[in-house]
Amino acid sequence: MRLLVTGGLGFIGSNFILHVNEKHPDFRITNIDAELPGSNKKNLSSLQDSNHYKYVKGNITNKKLVDKLVSGSDVVINFAAESHVDRSIADPRPFVDSNIVGVYTVLEAVRKYKKKFIQISTDEVFGSLKKGSASEKYLLNPSSPYAASKASAELLVQSYIITYGCNAITTRCTNNYGPRQSPEKLIPKTIILAQKNKQIPIYGTGKNIRDWIYVLDHCDAILKILFHGKSGASYNISAANEIDNLTIVRKILKIMGKPLDLIHFTKDRPGHDFRYSLNSRKIRGELCWKPKYNFEKGLERTINWYIENKKWWADTPSSILSAYNWKTR
Ligand SMILES: NC(=O)c1ccc[n+]([C@@H]2O[C@H](COP(=O)([O-])OP(=O)(O)OC[C@H]3O[C@@H](n4cnc5c(N)ncnc54)[C@H](O)[C@@H]3O)[C@@H](O)[C@H]2O)c1
Incomplete structure (x- = not known):
C-alpha cells in the first residue's frame, strides 16, 4: 500500500x-x-x-x-x-x-x-x-x-x-499524550520544566477536564x-480517561519525585472549554478496537521517553515553556 x-x-x-x-x-x-x-x-x-x-x-x-x-x-x-x-x-x-x-x-x-x-x-x-x-x-x-x-x-x-x-x-x-509531542503542550511542558526544577504554569484553577x-x-x-x-x-x-489538568501535573511530579510547590497558577485562557468527552462505542463495537495503555502505564512511558531523550528538547526556547501570553505574541 x-x-x-x-x-x-x-x-x-x-x-x-x-x-x-x-x-x-x-x-x-x-x-x-x-x-x-x-x-x-x-x-x-x-x-x-x-x-x-x-x-x-x-x-x-x-x-x-x-x-x-x-x-x-x-x-x-x-x-x-x-x-x-x-x-x-x-x-x-x-x-x-x-x-x-x-x-x-x-x-x-x-x-x-x-x-x-x-x-x-x-x-x-x-x-x-x-x-x-x-x-x-x-x-x-x-x-x-x-x-x-x-x-x-x-x-x-x-x-x-x-x-x-x-x-x-x-x-x-x-x-x-506520548513521545515526540511539542514542548508547548501540557504534559511535555510539565515533564521538561519539572526536570529543570522550574515553575510549572497551570491555567485558572487547573480543574479543566480532558479525556x-x-x-x-x-x-x-x-x-x-x-x-x-x-x-x-x-x-x-477515546480511552474514556477523563482527568483534570491539576491532577495530571500532580501525578507527573509524584512520579518524577519533584515537589508540588513547582505548580504556579496563571490567568485562565480566553474561552477555555471546561470539559471534553467522547463516546467511542461505535469503533469499539464495529471495529473491535480498544485501548491497550492505561493512563499510569502510558504516563510513565512518556516521562521516561522525555528523560531519556533530553537532546530532543534541550534547545527548546524558554518562551515556548513559559505561560502563554496572547498579547505579546
Ligand atoms: N494532539 C492531540 O491531542 C490531538 C487530538 C485529536 C486530534 N488531533 C489532530 O491530529 C493531527 C495531528 O496533531 P499533532 O498533535 O500531531 O499536531 P502537531 O502540531 O504536533 O503536528 C502537526 C504537523 O502538521 C504540519 N503542518 C501544519 N500545517 C501544515 C501545512 N499547511 N502543510 C503541511 N504540513 C503542515 C506541522 O508542520 C506539524 O509537523 C491534527 O490534525 C490535530 O488536529 C490532535
Missing part, C-alpha cells in the same frame, strides 16, 4: 509513521510536512535511510505539489494542521490556511484521482460538555478558532462525500479504520 501522510513530522503523524513502519514494513510512506509549529525533523531521523519512506518538505495548500503526491498514492491520511489552541487565539489566520484551505486542497486532489482519504479530527469540534459524552451524531459546537477550523474541515469532508461520492472517513480523537489517550492507541485505531472503516463514516476514538 502507498500511504501519503500529511504533517508526519508532528507528534501524532510521526508516531503513526513509525508504528506503520513497524507493523507493515512493506507499506510505502510519503510524508509531506511544511515544518510549521509542532514539527520536529528529529522525530523521523531513524527512517532517513529507509527505501520505504520518502520525505517531501511542502505545504498542503500547494495544489501542484499535492496533486502530484496524491496521484501517486493509494490512501491519504491528513494529520497536517495547526494544532495549538493558544496560538489560534493569538492569530487564527494560519489555522484557516492549514486546517481549512489545506484540507480543501487535499480533498480536490482526492476527488480528482479517486483516492481514499482519512481526515484526522478532534473531540474539540463538539465544544465543552457539562455532562455526558459526544457520540458521532452530536452537534458540532466549537469554541476556539482551532476547534472551528477543524469543524470546518469536517464539514468540507462531509460535503465531498455527499456531493462527489468521495471515499472519505473522519476520525475524532481525544487529547493524545486522555496514549498516542499509540490512537495510531492503532487509525490503522483499524484504514483497513476496516466504512466509507463515508466518522469514528470517535
